[in-house]
Amino acid sequence: MAGFVESERDLGLIRLPRWGRVVQAADVVPWQVVDPDGRPVEPVQRFLRDFVAQGNRPGSVRSYAYVLLRWWRWLVAVGVDWDKATSSEVRDLVLWLGQAAKPRNSPRTTSIGTAGTVNPKSRKRYLGDQYEPRTVRHGNAVVRSFYQFWIELGGGPLVNPVVLDRGGRRPNAHHNPLEPFRAEGRLRYNPKVPKRKPREMPDERWNELFAALRSNRDRAILAVAVSNGARASELLGLRGVDLDWGEQLVRVFRKGTDAEQWLPASSEAFVWIRLYLAELGSLEQNEPLWWTLRRRDHGDGLRRQPMNYEALRAVFRRVNVLLGTNYSMHDLRHTAAIRMSRDEALSMRDVQTILGHVHLSTTADVYLVEDEAQVVRRVQQHLVDREQNAQQLPPPMAVGYDDGDLSVLFGGRSQ
Structure with a gap:
């Protein structure tokens, strides 16, 4: 056949x-x-x-x-x-x-x-x-x-x-009725995806990035993002009414579920928001929080309009050209998550709640990782300790000598 x-x-x-x-x-x-x-x-x-x-x-x-x-x-x-x-x-x-x-x-x-x-x-x-x-x-x-x-x-x-x-x-061979x-x-034809580590930004790199920003608006957005790991789309959706100045909270609507959630932000982030709003002027409570100036074909020059994702990407493009890096907004989410996961005062359930993950396994699998720099330092110290211990040991006993006789002669075991 x-x-x-x-x-x-x-x-x-x-x-x-x-x-x-x-x-x-x-x-x-x-x-x-x-x-x-x-x-x-x-x-x-x-x-x-x-x-x-x-x-x-x-x-x-x-x-x-x-x-x-x-x-x-x-x-x-x-x-x-x-x-x-x-x-x-x-x-x-x-x-x-x-x-x-x-x-x-x-x-x-x-x-x-x-x-x-x-x-x-x-x-x-x-x-x-x-x-x-x-x-x-x-x-x-x-x-x-x-x-x-x-x-x-x-x-x-x-x-x-x-x-x-x-x-x-x-399929479902052992299915419970x-x-x-x-x-x-x-x-069947899904390619394998290599497991990647979260893109944590070291503190010195974060300081360089923050210092390269040109406006209080950009400083405020990034300071909030690195505080709680909110996504770019969630932060861009903030309005004036979504700020709780007394408790230092911001309200976001979660990507995917559109669920409302209040997230903490650092006092530094609220300082930058206050400076930005002082420059912006009047802002209605239900208006978008972030605004940018764009030129449109209306013959009246620059016009204020709500900031969108492309405008936020332009902020990172300018900074990356200046610093020679390729950071993105999502790197701040990873950085915030790693910082929180390494704080002994916070549980993984706390981190999961702030990040908005549905499953705890998502948080643990992605962000519960060892800092490579710390691992390398510990292994280097391990090698140094082994070398020092090897130098402190006496030379091996020559062939033909009895270990018991040498112990009596020198008052201890010769090993």
């Missing part, structure tokens, strides 16, 4: 077409995937509508839309309809992403020499032009959920093309 022969694609020759795009829409689905004619892609639109109905936020909808746009472009490139896709298409896309360069709107200029390298000061890796393993894994998860949605509706392929690798085991069924197994 002749075996099934699958034709292999020459992945090196495949180029994704500029098919379709993701657009923002004034609709219940805030982000949509449209075809080259500007019409929403119906299978994706129905999936995203269901995704929004599950309570997911616009940022997640946008992320899923871009993943599905890349998947659609891949299907166009290989000539396969979306409802006829198999695991071969998923496997080939993973292989293609492993060797392809990410598309860029403009070529690299100053960053061409640092892409993919490690900064000697911050010891952080610069982003490269290749797709990261986490990006591929996220894409596989999104595509699998898309096809799972359509399989439940009775559409799409009969089998989800993003298959699970269960190692030959039957009183418990709900759960998904088992990992996605």
Whole structure:
């Protein structure tokens, strides 16, 4: 019986077409995937509508839309309809992403020499032009959920093309009939992700970064961030009413859950906020706390507008150029978490609460780490102690002498 022969694609020759795009829409689905004619892609639109109905936020909808746009472009490139896709298409896309360069709107200029390298000061890796393993894994998860949605509706392929690798085991083999069924197994074509340590900023580097800031607004934002590890999106959402001056607390709305939470901030952070507000002037209680000046095509010069993430990134770009580093806002979250986890007065449950992690294991696995510098110092001291102890021991006894006789002669054991 002749075996099934699958034709292999020459992945090196495949180029994704500029098919379709993701657009923002004034609709219940805030982000949509449209075809080259500007019409929403119906299978994706129905999936995203269901995704929004599950309570997911616009940022997640946008992320899923871009993943599905890349998947659609891949299907166009290989000539396969979306409802006829198999695991071969998923496997080939993973292989293609492993060797392809990410598309860029403009070529690299100053960053061409640092892409993919490690900064000697911050010891952080610069982003490269290749797709990261986490990006591929996220894409596989999104595509699998898309096809799972359509399989439940009775559409799409009969089998989800993003298959699970269960190692030959039957799923839910030891299932308790009183418990709900759960998904088992990992996605077969998920690349391995190296475990990375949290990006702690040493105190001397933090002092250099803070001294390089040019405004009280920037000093206030970074001082709050390094106090409690709040995310950039959470801090940028602060309003005047979200400040508790008496208790020195700031109220944030957590990313993902949108849950309200009051977080402590240092007295120094509130001093910088006070200095910033004195320069800003009047601020209504329900207005955004952080403002920036931007020039718009209105013929009236600079105009004040709420600060967004791109403006915050510009702050770090200026400082990084000055210091020769590549720090980001998320490094402050890591720094705050490491500082809190090493304080004996705080438990890991305290750190989990402040960081807003759902599971304690997330906090412990990521931030309960040893300081490498301290480990190196302890090992160096261990080597010095061994060398000193070796020098204090008497030389070994020559062959032919009795250990008991030497002990009587010298008043002790000769070892």
